[in-house]
Amino acid sequence: MNGASVTLGWGLAVALVVLVGIAVTVSLLGRFGISRALATASVRAVLQLAAVATIIVAVVRSWWLTVAFVLLMLGVASVTSARRMTRDRSGFLAAAAIGAGVLPVVALVLVSGAVPLTGIAVVPVAGIVIGGAMTATSLGGRRALDDLEAQRDQYEGALALGGHRRDAAMIVCRPAATQALVPPMDQTRTVGLVTLPGAFVGVLIGSGDPVQAAAAQVLVLIGLLAAETVAVAVVLELVARGRIVRTPGPRRV
Incomplete structure (x- = not known):
């Protein structure tokens, strides 16, 4: 795989989970009131992009x-x-x-x-x-x-x-x-x-x-x-x- 590309694997999954955790934790500590929205948006992004990646070849x-x-x-x-x-x-x-x-x-x-x-x-x-x-x-x-x-x-x-x-x-x-x-x-x-x-x-x-x-x-x-x-x-x-x-x-x- 190209060295500049993102490597698929457990490392990517762990990084994503930790990054979402940081956003949600800071939101909770800051009492922003959007912790659930942050988590939901992140999950939706993963699911939606996975779906798009699956169908994009046929679409284009x-x-x-x-x-x-x-x-x-x-x-x-x-x-x-x-x-x-x-x-x-x-x-x-x-x-x-x-x-x-x-x-x-x-x-x-x-x-x-x-x-x-x-x-x-x-x-x-x-x-x-x-x-x-x-x-x-x-x-x-x-x-x-x-x-x-x-x-x-x-x-x-x-x-x-x-x-x-x-x-x-x-x-x-x-x-x-x-x-x-x-x-x-x-x-x-x-x-x-x-x-x-x-x-x-x-x-x-x-x-x-x-x-x-x-x-x-x-x-x-x-x-x-x-x-x-x-x-x-x-x-x-x-x-x-x-x-x-x-x-x-x-x-x-």
């Missing part, structure tokens, strides 16, 4: 299956983001924000020829971009809804002064919601200096040369930045226009 050999798999990823991302923002059914409009960010990026990299029109190339690139857009939508939408609740007086004051609902909401929620773009901006600024991200390392492990690896990583990072910026802009509009709302009740963790 068929364009119809590739498209279906990408749509499945979009659906799961939309449901996950919706649950993060609100218990109300309006949260499922997260699909619009995620789709608005993902579709132009994936279409552009395929039409330009930057990514080959093959399932084995499309699935991972689409997955990375969908994951980034999902996270940005969740953070942006959740923070926007939080601020509208916390700063209700400021919002109503803007309305009293004759402001439109959308404009008044934007005044309140835009500053914090756009902070959802700080992580991708920092990742893009510091790539190669602080971290060697997955796309770069993946190409190197696959015996690609460093220039090819750098090109793949730049494409992924800029694509992510574009997709996440669009996703945040769309989810902000949906919240500001009252299309995504929050009903009373505890939020999911």
Whole structure:
């Protein structure tokens, strides 16, 4: 096996169990209240990736299956983001924000020829971009809804002064919601200096040369930045226009 690859075996299993244990233990000691969620997320990751590894070969050999798999990823991302923002059914409009960010990026990299029109190339690139857009939508939408609740007086004051609902909401929620773009901006600024991200390392492990690896990583990072910026802009509009709302009740963790 390639020396840069992860070695399958008991060592990997032990490392995973210990790492999950560290996360859960620290959560318990810190009274974060998410210990069960951390353990559940870890177990789901193992099971889901095992399932994907089993079916991915068949998926990437068929364009119809590739498209279906990408749509499945979009659906799961939309449901996950919706649950993060609100218990109300309006949260499922997260699909619009995620789709608005993902579709132009994936279409552009395929039409330009930057990514080959093959399932084995499309699935991972689409997955990375969908994951980034999902996270940005969740953070942006959740923070926007939080601020509208916390700063209700400021919002109503803007309305009293004759402001439109959308404009008044934007005044309140835009500053914090756009902070959802700080992580991708920092990742893009510091790539190669602080971290060697997955796309770069993946190409190197696959015996690609460093220039090819750098090109793949730049494409992924800029694509992510574009997709996440669009996703945040769309989810902000949906919240500001009252299309995504929050009903009373505890939020999911």
